[in-house]
Amino acid sequence: MFTNLLSKTASILFVCAILLFGCRSSNPVTDLTTPLAIKDQYIVTLKELPFGNARLSGTYEDRVSVMRQQATRLLSQIKLKPALVEQVYTSVMTGFSARLTAEQVEQLRQSPYVARIESDRLMVTTEPTRIDEAGARSSAKQEVPWGITAVGGPTSYTGNNVAWIVDTGIDLDHPDLNVNASRGKNFVTSGQGSTSLDDNHGHGTHMAGIIAAKNNTYGVVGIAAGATVIPVKVGHRFTDITLSTFIAGIDFVAANAKAGDVVNLSVGSENAAPADEAVLRLAQSVNVFIAISAGNTYNVTDANLFSPGRVNGPNIFTASAHDNKGVFAKVSCSGNPPIDFAAPGVSIKSTVHNGNYTFFSEGTSMATAHLSGILLANGGKIYGKGFVTGDRDGKPDPKASRVP
Structure with missing residues (x-):
């Protein structure tokens, strides 16, 4: 298991050497090699x-x-x-x-x-897949999604910290979320997404619900139920997110977050060193807890090739995904390090835009949000409770839990 601080600290020295010295050449570099x-x-x-x-x-x-x-x-x-x-x-x-x-x-x-x-x-080229527009409304009975149960169930959050959602925005008036738009920021500079922090895509709202949907009589419930979520909008659609807007979002969080806050990064890209550097410096400058996607296997299978999920350091947690039987998700990248925990990431129901709820079929995005919810609920502590089966790299990831 690569979850302890000693492993993280050892790894950070290697990452720092690559990112902070290897990237700082006296000769400026223009990289046009990536097709993105x-x-x-x-x-x-x-x-x-x-x-x-x-x-x-x-x-x-x-x-x-x-x-x-x-x-x-x-x-x-x-x-x-x-x-x-x-x-x-x-x-x-x-x-x-x-x-x-x-x-x-x-x-x-x-x-x-x-x-x-x-x-x-561009950071990503593939949209998360939705499989069902479930018809939950304010009159529907509240349900606890299987992923929330799998990590130890919900708890009503009473602390003073928040979750920063660096994503496609959040549905600002979703009845099942406590959104603080006044502390958020929109980095989309043109087009439809530039006019509001509101989420017209659904991905950011989906992450917010897993983390903090209210414990009430309708919809779904999150892990740190009722906690405040703050939208940091870096793309109108998931495939609009660029490296420059992603770094701007990280830069904003570094300037405005406080110790104990949680930063959810359910977005990433293959081999994007500037994203790695930005996240590492966020971790070094503010005592926040950062949950990052290990990456999906659309382009790579090794999490060590995925940015910023490959970054190791204190208070940085990288998530792979598993299904409701504890089987390693086929869509998830693998690799220890950098992966710390596996979390639910297959057929996950949560909040989406327009006050609705739906399932996303699979992805490490949702696994990341489960880690964020646990980190917020527990003040930075995640327990390992058993291991996944079928891990691609032959080193089973511990399954994340809110409780021992």
């Missing part, structure tokens, strides 16, 4: 702020304003319009994302303030 790369869209990491002895201090909004001014001025030196700047980063990295041509990238990389430039990319 977005044409003419880049992430720029700065060595330091270029102008006016500026400092990143004050509130999150203050730091973002300074960073945007710095990015705009830097681009203006090569006669680029300020509107080209999209996301800015002030906590887990210093930099910004922008739309640039290849020629403009070559100009920008000559700046002594630029550490590296890399292509932006």
